[in-house]
Amino acid sequence: MSTRIVVTEEEEELLVHNSYGDEQEIVPSSLTSNGPDGPTPSLTPPSQRLISLDVFRGLTVALMILVDDAGGAFSSINHSPWFGVTLADFVMPFFLFGVGVSVSLVFKKISHKRTATKKVILRAVKLFLLGLLVQGGYFHGRKQLTYGVDLGKIRWLGVLQRISIGYLLASISEIWLVSNVMVDSPTAFVRKYYIQWLVAILLCSVYMSFVYGLYVPNWEFEAPSVTTSVYGSGSQIVHCGVRGSLSPPCNALGFIDRFILGEHHLYQHPVYKRTKECSVNSPDYGPLPPGSPAWCLAPFDPEGILSTLMAAATCFVGLHFGHILIHYKGHMQRIFPWSLSSFSLLISGYLMEMLGIPLCKPLYTLSYMCITAGASGLLLTIIFYIVDVQLLRKPTMLLQWMGMNALIIYVLAACDLFAVAVQGFYWHSPGNNLVDGTELLLQTVVNSKKWGTLVFVLLEIVVWGLVAGLLHMEGIYIKL
Numbered sequence: 397m398s399t400r401i402v403v404t405e406e407e408e409e410l411l412v413h414n415s416y417g418d419e420q421e422i423v424p425s426s427l428t429s430n431g432p433d434g435p436t437p438s439l440t441p442p443s444q445r446l447i448s449l450d451v452f453r454g455l456t457v458a459l460m461i462l463v464d465d466a467g468g469a470f471s472s473i474n475h476s477p478w479f480g481v482t483l484a485d486f487v488m489p490f491f492l493f494g495v496g497v498s499v500s501l502v503f504k505k506i507s508h509k510r511t512a513t514k515k516v517i518l519r520a521v522k523l524f525l526l527g528l529l530v531q532g533g534y535f536h537g538r539k540q541l542t543y544g545v546d547l548g549k550i551r552w553l554g555v556l557q558r559i560s561i562g563y564l565l566a567s568i569s570e571i572w573l574v575s576n577v578m579v580d581s582p583t584a585f586v587r588k589y590y591i592q593w594l595v596a597i598l599l600c601s602v603y604m605s606f607v608y609g610l611y612v613p614n615w616e617f618e619a620p621s622v623t624t625s626v627y628g629s630g631s632q633i634v635h636c637g638v639r640g641s642l643s644p645p646c647n648a649l650g651f652i653d654r655f656i657l658g659e660h661h662l663y664q665h666p667v668y669k670r671t672k673e674c675s676v677n678s679p680d681y682g683p684l685p686p687g688s689p690a691w692c693l694a695p696f697d698p699e700g701i702l703s704t705l706m707a708a709a710t711c712f713v714g715l716h717f718g719h720i721l722i723h724y725k726g727h728m729q730r731i732f733p734w735s736l737s738s739f740s741l742l743i744s745g746y747l748m749e750m751l752g753i754p755l756c757k758p759l760y761t762l763s764y765m766c767i768t769a770g771a772s773g774l775l776l777t778i779i780f781y782i783v784d785v786q787l788l789r790k791p792t793m794l795l796q797w798m799g800m801n802a803l804i805i806y807v808l809a810a811c812d813l814f815a816v817a818v819q820g821f822y823w824h825s826p827g828n829n830l831v832d833g834t835e836l837l838l839q840t841v842v843n844s845k846k847w848g849t850l851v852f853v854l855l856e857i858v859v860w861g862l863v864a865g866l867l868h869m870e871g872i873y874i875k876l
Contacts, residue, residue: 446721448780449497451792454799454864455779456490458857460810463487466853469846471679477670478644478756481764485757488555489710489768490775492562496714497721497776499563503570504722512571520564527556530811549660551697558699558707566711569595579723589719596712600762603706607759608640610648617659619693632690642759644668645691649759653700666696667758696758703760713741713769717776727785734777741770794861801864809860 463484467474473483506512531554533545569592577588616633636646644650644666653662669675674692675682684692699707720733745766749755753763782788789796798805808814815831822829838855839848 446501446784447789447792447796448776448783449494450796450799451779451783452490452776452799453494453802454792454795454797454861455775456487456494457798457802457805457810458795458861459483459490460487460806461857461860462853464810465856466850468680469849471670474679475667476755476757477679478668478758479754481755481757481767485764486768486771488558488707488757489765490772491555491559492707492710493714493717493769493772493776495559495563496566496711496716497718498714499566499570499711500715500718500722503567506571509571513568516564516567516571520560520567523560523563524557526807527554527560528552530807530813531556551663552657552661553697553699553701553704555699558704561704562708562711565595565599565708566715569712570715585719585723589716592712592715596709599705599709599712600765603702603760604762606648606652606702607642607761608648610651611639612636612641612646612648612651615651615654617654617694619690632693634689634691634694642754642756642761644671644696644758645689645694647759649700649702650696652702653697656701657697659695662695662697662700664695666694666698668692668696698758703758706760706762706765709765710769710772713737713773717773727781731777731781731785734773734780738770738773738777741766741773745770794858794865797864797868798861801867804867805860805864809856 463473463475467484475484476482503512528550532550532552573591573595575588575591577584579585579588614633614635614637616631618630619632620630634645638646641647669692670677670679670681671692672678672685674684674688676685677683716737717734720730720737724730724733745755745763745768748763748766753761755761755764755767757764779792783792818831819826819829835849835852838852839845842848842851
């Protein structure tokens with residue numbers, strides 16, 4: 397007999413809401429309707445989850461594992477050094493979009509707003525602290541089997557912290573800013589949610605005002621001691637004195653983060669170290685080219701304060717898609733507005749890029765937000781059609797399982813906690829451990845370091861999918 401183990405008080409999972417909570421009540425119309433655009437009802441019980449959302453979450457976690465662990469071998473899927481987008485640059489928006497959809501489902505009915513608000517704040521704080529633990533520097537990663545962090549250099553922001561902030565803003569808006577209007581027409585839909593849309597527009601406006609209006613003066617930073625022979629001294633000056641720059645050294649986002657958080661609390665290995673100015677192996681990491689600028693050694697946080705405001709707007713896009721899911725029951729009643737919204741965002745993003753707002757994940761530019769949010773919506777639409785309309789679920793079973801336990805898979809796999817724990821047990825040398833040994837074996841079998849790494853990562857994703865499946869079959873759901 398299976399046992400259900402839940403480490404929580406409620407039915408909400410902070411990262412991607414993978415619990416059996418209010419989301420159960422949102423089911424495919426094929427299970428609830430026998431209308432003109434719905435097939436004959438199946439025998440599936442009406443309490444079934446929306447499987448496509450689980451698959452979307454699981455795919456997001458799988459993509460994060462893929463790009464994090466195989467991105468070093470294949471630069472084409474690794475994060476873009478600065479401008480432009482790659483596969484890796486879609487992962488964070490996918491997470492945020494999924495959070496927004498889930499929030500709309502969980503809070504579609506609220507009996508006590510103050511109680512709900514307290515629980516939202518508590519969960520956001522817990523997720524922020526979890527991010528601080530796993531991404532603040534305490535766990536040093538697979539290649540450095542050491543632990544602990546200098547509190548004077550702890551990184552305050554990160555992926556989980558950004559998700560917690562987006563979750564908080566989206567949830568508070570869903571609790572307090574939704575009008576009490578019965579949705580029986582498109583006009584009523586707009587009246588019910590227009591205040592939320594105004595909040596999202598406000599977030600984008602604040603971001604754009606600072607990015608293009610804030611003056612960035614010259615600034616200095618302390619370069620690592622190993623580079624003093626290259627630049628002459630530890631303290632380096634970066635010459636800016638500009639307004640509206642989106643370059644790595646002189647953008648307003650970095651200026652705000654350095655001023656509020658301090659340079660020692662930012663990410664010390666930013667992606668712009670892979671640009672042509674900073675790496676002879678660009679777009680990979682490599683030695684500094686001759687005459688490289690000093691800012692190549694400066695820290696920069698891709699999950700900084702100002703960019704997180706724009707990132708939160710992606711959660712609001714997810715809210716919009718969730719609202720359509722709630723109020724429209726037929727297949728085409730959902731797919732058509734989802735597709736229209738997705739393509740509108742994609743077209744808007746490309747137009748902005750043509751007008752001079754480049755795609756940049758580290759800055760989370762407005763064009764980047766529109767294109768990645770549009771891609772998120774389009775992907776969910778496709779998955780919904782395959783999984784919940786056509787009911788083709790067996791090919792996506794592993795992703796579904798991963799989506800139902802996404803937070804624990806993310807922390808153990810994508811944050812390398814499991815790999816680091818396993819590497820703690822080795823034979824004679826730290827390199828002789830199960831993780832590195834398996835990867836080396838696969839590289840030898842396929843006679844390629846790059847392709848061997850890819851096979852290892854794909855195998856890792858399958859293993860974590862099976863682990864999530866075992867947790868699901870045993871009724872175990874680890875949540876905050």
